[in-house]
Amino acid sequence: MKVSPLDRKTSLSIFDRMLMMRYFEEAVLRLHQERQFASHFHLYIGQEATGAAVLEALGDKDLICTTHRNHGHLIGRGSDPGQTMAEILGRSSGLNRGRGGTLHASDPSRGFLSTSAIVGGCAGLATGAAFGIKTKRESNVAVGFFGDGSLEEGLVIESFNIAALWKLPVIYVCENNSAGAMGPQQGGYPTAITATDSFTRLPAAYGIHCVKVDGADIAAVYAAATEATQRCRAGQGPAFIEAFTVRWPGSSPLWPEPATVTDLNEAWDPARLKGPHVAWLRDHDPLLRTARDIVAHGYVSQDEVMAHDKDARARVEAGAAFAIESPMPLSETAHEHVFA
Amino acid sequence: MPVPRRCQNRRTSACTCMPNARNITYRSAVLEALAGEMRRDQNVILIGEDVGAAGGVFKQTDGLHAEFGEERVIDTPISEAGAFGLAIGAAMAGQRPVFEVMFGDFITLVMDQLVNQAAKVNYMSAGQFSVPLVLRTAVGIGANLGPQHSQSLHAWTAHIPGLKVVMPSTPADAKGLMTAAIRDDNPVVFFEDRMLYNVSGEVPQFEHVVPIGSAEVKRPGRDVSIIATSRMVHIALAAAELLAHENVSVEVVDPRSLVPLDIDTLVASVKKTSRAVVVDGGYRQYGVTGEIAATIAEEAFDWLDAPIMRVGGANVPIPFSKSIEPLMLPDAAKLAAIVAQLLHGTR
C-alpha cells in the first residue's frame, strides 16, 4: 500500500478533528470528577489519529458503527459537542435524549447506527449495514470501529465469513490499544488472550484484504482507509485495518484517571514535558506528534496551531456549558420510544 | 458451645441466630464461600473474564488467583459462549466450575449453551452425565450503566426446566447459597445484585449452607405479606418500617431460590395475612411476580382478602439518565404507598 504525504488541507482537517476529540475527552473526565455524571466511561485519548484519519476518508453518506469507546468517533465525525456531552450527562437534549449515555451515544444524522456496548456487537451491525448498502446498490461503505478485545468474540468471525462471502462493502477498523502493542515489528499481544500472533491472520483466513498501520501516523491511516473505501465502492469486498496505538496511561478498567493534560506547546518544547508520563507524551501522543509534523511540513506555524487549539477548546467548553445547563429528562417521558 | 447472641437483624421470630457470626459485606461473603469450597474440593475451579489477575471487575474474586493460581482461577478471552461451553464440558468430565458472566445482561451470550446443553444433559443422558456447575452473574439497576449493563434476566433462566436459580438478598444468604450451589450436582444460576456488594450483615465465619429451595421470613408480620427477591427485600424491609409507624404489620418473605420455589413458606405467610404483594427487580412483563402471584392464587385463593399485587421493573429498556433510571423500580416510600393502597381497598 502506497503512503503518500498528505496535503495541507487534509492534514489540517484531520488535525482539527483530533483537537476536538482530545479536548472533548478531557472535558468528559473533568465533568466526571465534578460528579456531573456517574457510570463507567471510556476515553479515546491516545487514539485520535486513527479515528480522525479514517473519518477524513469517508463520505457523508457512509455509515459508522462504534463501541463503548465512541466519543472520539462522534466528535471526529462532526457530532455537536453540546448534544454529545449532554448525552453523556444524561440530559434530555442529548443525542439519545439521555437514554443511552456514554456507552450508547449515537448520531444517526451523521450516519451512526445504534451503538452497542456488547463487545463485538458492532461488527455484526456494520456487516448488516453493508448488506443494506449493497442490496440497495448504493456506493456507500459501512465502517465498524472496535478494539482488539473484539477479536476474541465468535460473532466477529461469523461477520468476517459473511462479509467475505457476499463481498460486502464493510471496513473493519481494529484499534489495537492493548498495553504493549508495539506494532507489527514486535508481533504478539501480551495482554490479549489470543493464540494468534497477528490479528490480521484471522480475517485473512476468510480472504479479507488486510492491512496493518501505525495508528498514530495520520498519513498511513488515511492511505489505508482510502484504499479500503475505494475497494469497497468498486465492489471488491471488505477490508480489515489493524491500527496500533500505544495505550494512554490514564486508561484503566473501570474509570479513566487524569494521567495527562494536553499542552500543545510541549510538541516543540520538550522541556515543558513533566509528570510521570513524559515518555508517553513525548513518543506516543498522536496529537503532539501530528502538531509537530504539520509544522515541520510547513503547513502551519506554531502560532497558527495554537489558534486552532484555542478554537477547539472554546467549542468544547461551549458544548460542556450547554450540557450542564440542559434539563434532565422528565419522568413523563420515561416510557417513550419503547416501540416505534 | 458458644452462647447464641440475640439476632441483630430481626430475621425470624424463631431465629436461633448464627454462631460465630460477624459483620462482613455481601461481596466478602460470596468470596468466603468461593474460597472455602475451593479449599475443600480440588475440583472447584473459577472461570470468567478478569476474574484472575484483576480480581474481578468489582473486586468480587479478589485474592483467589493469588491463593489458587492460574490453574484453578482462569481468565478467559471475551468468548462467553465458547468459554461457558468449555465449563459445561469440564463439568461433565469431573470438574466443578464456577463460571462468571460479568454483567447479567451478557447471559444472552451464553443462553444456547445454558438452555440447550447445561439444563438438559442430565435429563437427555438419563443421569449418565450431570453438570455440576454454578453460573454467577452480577445484576442491578442504579449505577447508570445503561440499557445493556443493568438488566436482571433471572426470569428467563427460571423458565427452563433443569436449571436451579437462586437470588440471595443478604450477605449470610449469599455465602450460604453459593456454598450450596457449588455442592449441588446440577447447574445453578446465582444472581447477585451488585448494588448489595457493599451492604453488610452478620455472616457465620465457618461453613455455612443455606439449602437451595428454602425461603425465609425476613420480618414477621400480621397484616400483609410482601414477597420480595434480592435487593427488593431491603426495599420491602424499609417499607415495612415506614408502615409500622402507621400501625401496619408487614411480613416480608424472601424466597431466596426461584427454582425450586419454596411454595409452602410463601403460602403459609399468605394464609396468615390474607394479603400479598410480590416485588421483583426484573421487568414486570412475563416476570417472576406473575409466576409467584399465580401460584399463590392457586394454592391460597380462599384465604385472600384482596387481589395479589405485583410490583416489578418498568417495562422499558433501562435508561441511562439519573432522572429516569430510578423510575425503573420502587423505593421504600413508593412501595409503602402501594401496600397502603392494597390495605385500604383502592388500587
Added chain:
Amino acid sequence: MRHGRLEKADADEAAVNRVVLPPKDEAISLLRTMQLIRAFEEQVRSLFFGGIIPGLVHLCAGQEAVAVGVCSQLRTSDKIASNHRGHGHCLAKGADVRRLMAEIMGRRSGYGLGRGGSLHIFDVVNGNLGTNGIVGGGIPLAVGAAFSAKRNGRGDVAVCFFGDGALNQGLLFEAMNMAAIWRLPVVFVCENNGYGEFTASEHVTAGRDPKARGASFDIPSEAVDGMDVLAVREAARRGISRARAGEGPSFLVCTTYRYGGHHAGDKQEYKDTAEIEAWRQKDPIERLGRQLQDENLVTSKVIAALKGAVETEVREAVEFARAAPMPEPQDLGLHLYA
C-alpha cells in the same frame, strides 16, 4: 492457565502422504466397524421410511472412515463430542448396538431412556459426551473435557466431530482460540462433506481453505482424505499423540461425502446423481477391502462373512429395540436433576 502460542508445527510432507497399513487384526477391525456403521445406517433408514422411527435422523453412510479412523486411536477413557450426524461416532467409540438402536426408536432401553433420540445419545462408559442437536454445540464440551483431562494428568484427550457447516460458527473460533492458548489436549475433526444441510459449502464458507482457520492460531492443521480410513487413522494418530504429549490441539479437515440427504427424508434435489456416483467410486469400505485383499490380508469371502455378521448383529439390535418397552408417563420427570 498459562497463555502461550504454539510453536509452528513442522510440516512433514512425507508423513502426510504416506499410508501406513496396520497389523491384520486391527485392519480387520477397522473394516468391520465401518461395515457395522453402514449396516446400522441402512437399517435406520429403512425403519425411518417404515414409520418406526419418530422425528428425524441424520445418516452418515459414506463418512464411516472418519469416525472409525479417529476412534481407532482413542482409549475408552478419552472423550468425544459428536454432532447431529453421530451414529457412526457412537458406534466407533464402542456403543452397544442394541441400546443405540433402542434410543433412536425412542424406547426405554435406549441410552437416554428414549427421551433423547438420535440427536442426544450419551454414553458415559465410552466417554461419549453426546450427539448434539445444536450445530457446533458439542465443540466447547470437548474442549472442556480436554481441560479436565489436562488437570487430571492421566494423559486422556478429547475429540470433537463437526461438519463443514460448523466451520462458520463463532463458537468453533472461540473454542480453538482457548484450546490453543491453554494447550488443551483436543483434536478438532471437521467432516467436510461439501454440504451444510441443503447448501453447498462453497456458498457459505469464505476463504479458500478451511485449514487456515485453525492455522491462524498456529494450531497444526491438516487436510485429510476422509474416504481413506488409513489416512484418517494416521492423521488422527499424529494429532492425538501431540495432545497426549501436552503439545496442545490439532485440526483435521477430512474431505468426505454423505450419500444420503441432510436427514433421511431429504430428497437431495441440490445434488446431481453423477456426483453421488463419483463419490461412491471412492467408497471407504470398498477401498479398504481392496487394499487388504491386495496385501493378502483377507479374501473376499472373509469380507463377505464380516458383512454378514454385522448385518446379523444389526438385525438383532432392531429386534431388541422393537421388543423394548416404550417409556411410561411416570418416566417423564426422571433425571431432571442429578
